[in-house]
Amino acid sequence: MSQDTASSTDTTTFGASAIGRYLDDLAAKIPAPGGGAVAALHAAQAAALVAMVARYTTRAKDADNRPAIDRIIAAADAARARSLALADADAAAFTAVGAAYKLPKDTDAERDARGAAITAALLEAARVPAAVVAEADEILSLAADLLPIGNPNVVTDIGAAADAARAAATSSRLNIAINVTSLGEGEGVEFAPVLTRIDELTARADAVYTDVMAVVLR
Template sequence: MREQTIGGWLDELASGAPAPGGGAVAAMHAAMAAGLVSMVCELTVGRPKYAEHEPTMREVLALAGERRQAAVELAEADAEAFTAVTAAYRLPKATDEEKAARTAAIQEALVKAADVPLRTAALAGEVLELARRIRPGANVNVLSDVAVAAVSARAAMQAAAVNVAVNRASMTDVVARARLEAELARIGDEVAAAEKFIEELA
C-alpha cells in the first residue's frame, strides 16, 4: 500500500473488490491526522516566537511520524483481516464436520477482524492526544490544521467503532461480545473528548 499512489488506492477502494474497505479508511483517517500533526510541528520548529515550545514540538514530531506509519500498517492489516473473514465464509459446509469447522473458522476470523479497528481507534486516540499537546505552542497560522487533525482522528475512531460493532454482531462468544461492548463504550468516550477539543479549537 505504501507503494501505491493516492489515486491508485482510491481506485481500488472504489472498485468491486471487498478490500480495502471501511476499516482501511478508518486507519487512513488516523494516518492523515498524524500527518497534519507532523506538519504543524514542522511549521513551528525553528521559529523564534515559539522557541519555548520547541522541545515539545520535536518530541511530538517524532511520535507523530511513528503513528502515521503504524496507521498505514493497520490499513494493510485490515484488508488482510477482512479477506480472512470472507475466506472463512467460503469454506465448504456439506457435512456436519465441515459446518463445524467453517463456523469455528468464521468466529476466529471475526475476532481477529475486530482487533484491527480496535487498534486503529486506540492509535487515533494517541494522535488526538498529540494534537492536544501541540495546541498551546503551535504556530497560530496553522491552528486550523490542528483542528482538522482532531477531526480526522475523531473520524478514525468513529469509523473503527462501526467496524468493531459489525464484527461483534456476528460473534457467538458471549465473552468476546462483552469485551467488545466495553471497548465500544471506551471509544465512545474518546469520541466525545475529541468533539470537545474540536469545539475549543473552532
Template structure:
C-alpha cells in the same frame, strides 16, 4: 497499500471487492490525523518556540510513529476482512466441514475486529497529542490541528462500527470484552475532538 497511488486506491475502494473497505478508510483517517499533527509540530520549531522544544520534538516522533502504525493497520484490516470472506466460502457439506467452517469464521471475525480496535487507540492518541499541541503550536497552522482532530474523530467513529459488526458473530467472551472496551473509548474521543475544534474556531473567529 502504502506505496499505492491515491487514485488507484480509490478505484479499488469503489470497486465491488471485499477489501479495502471502511476499516482501511478508518485507518487512513487516523494516518492523516497523525500526519497533520506532525506538520503543525514541524512548523512549531525554532527560537520562537524554544521553551516548548522538548514537547514539540516528542510530538513529532510520536505522530510519525502513529502515522506508520495507522498505515499498517489499513493493510491489516484489508487482510483480516479478506480472511473473513474466505472463511465463509469454506465447504459445509458434512458435519465436520461445518464445524471447521464455523471455527474458521469465529477466528476470522476476532481477527477482523482487532485492526479497527487498534485504530480507535491510534485516534485516541492523536486527539491527546492535539490537545497538547493546541496551546503551544504555530498559530498560522492552528486550523490543521482542528482538521487533524476531525480526521481522528472520523477514524474512531468509522472504526467503531467496523468493530461492532464483527462483535455480533464473536462468541468468545474474552475477545468480545476486549473489543467492547475499545469501542467504549469512542464517545470520549468524539467529545474531546469537538472541544478542540470548538477552541480553534473560537480563536480564528476573533
C-alpha cells in the same frame, strides 16, 4: 493551512497519484479496500497533520517548547506508520473472513473447523478497527498537547487533525459492530471497553475542534 505557510508542489495532481488509484479501488466492486481502510487512513492523516503543525513549530521563538515539539513529532510519525499498516491489516482481515465462510461444511468435522475459522477471522476483523481507535486516541492527545504551543499560522490543521481522528474512531465503531454482531454470545465482550472509549474520544475531539475555532475567531 494559511497561504503564508503553503509550499509549492510538483505537477502531479491528486487524481493522477497513488491516491487517485486508491480511490479507484475504493469505488470499485471489489472486497477491499473498504470502510476499515478508510478509518485507518483517517487516523494516518490526522497523525500527519499533527506532525506537520509540530514541524512548523520549530522557530527560534519556540525554543522553550522544543522538547515537547520533538516528542510530538516522533509520536505522530510513529502513529502515522502504524495507522497505514492497519489499513493493510484491515484488507487482510476482511479477506480472511470471506475465506472462512467459503470453507467446506459437509461433515461435522468440517462444520466445526469452519465455525472456529469464522470466529477467529471475525475476532481479528474487529481487533483491527479497535487498534485504529487506539491510534486515534493517541493522535487526539497529541493534538490537544500541541494546540497551546503550536504555530498559530497552522492552528486550523490541528482542528482538521481532531476531526480526522474523530472520523477514524466513529468509522471504526461501525466495523467493530458489524463483526461483533456476527460472533456468538460473549465472544465479542472484549470490545465493550473500546466502544465506550469511542464515545469519550469523540467528545474530546469535539472539544479540540471547538478550542481551535475559538482561536481562529478571537
